[in-house]
Amino acid sequence: MSWWEIGEGSGHSAYNDELRLDLVDCGFCGESGRFAFESRIIKKNHKGKALRYDTLRCEECGNLTSVFWGTGSSGLQRHYQVPWLKETTKWPTHWPDDVGRFWLQARRSIEGSNWDAAALMARSAVQLVLRHQQATGKSLFEEINDLGKKGVLPPVMVEWAHEVRVLGNDNAHPTPGAAGTAPKDAQAVVEFLGMLLRVTFDLPFQISEHRGSKTAKP
Ligand SMILES: [Zn+2]
Incomplete structure (x- = not known):
């Protein structure tokens, strides 16, 4: 090409x-x-x-x-x-603002090597995305499985989710003496979030932009 x-x-x-x-x-x-x-x-x-x-x-x-x-x-x-x-300073306008805000803070926490903050914000952003997509279930994994069943997420995404340690931690509340988040675990959940946003918001948006392009009027 x-x-x-x-x-x-x-x-x-x-x-x-x-x-x-x-x-x-x-x-x-x-x-x-x-x-x-x-x-x-x-x-x-x-x-x-x-x-x-x-x-x-x-x-x-x-x-x-x-x-x-x-x-x-x-x-x-x-x-x-x-x-x-x-530096990451903004999110695409076709994302919901709450999701964008959490994603931005997760990204900036990664850029600043603040691993606990990055993991917490990314996990919260994943939760919000699942809610925006009307996922049902009692845990994050159940909700992700639900979107898999509905065809919103491809099987490989659902499989990947189960390998991301931070997503499995359903007790997101702080416990005394808990170990810090490992850099690779923080990075993994932020990467998962990025892909989740691509599949749930970017892809439909790009397809509709593309489909609409031939009929777009000035
Ligand atoms: Zn400038």
Whole structure:
């Protein structure tokens, strides 16, 4: 697959052939959507397909971010940027805010090596996702099994859940003298959460964006 096929078959809906600035995050301060163009280059092939090389100046902090992007024939836009944000500061808008907030705190706790906090927040986020998905059951595992039975989660996700130690700890209340969470256990539950969010929120969202793209109106 060549770079000339950028935006063909996958990407974000775009209503015209202009860069969606709301999809670009400043690699320095995380601000999105507020940029001025520093330089713009367009290269077209013989079919008229354009590859775009833009340099954006952040209106918040003044730093530069380069964006390589293009729009496919069905109006989907894909972009790649350098530099990207090294810290997690926000969650996708199609996630529920409560889930996003917990996920953000779990991610930031991992970035700060705060393993107990990461495990606690990730576990709480998993619980919230299960509730948003109307899972039933008396424990986290039962609820995950329930989503497996309903076809929301693929079997491999259900199987994986049973290997994530933090998810099995149904007593999430602190007990005196309890050992701290091991880094690998904290990382495992945060990774599980990330995949769970992809399957339950990202995938349906991306599919609906893609299906809607051919009928999208300006
Ligand atoms: Zn900035």
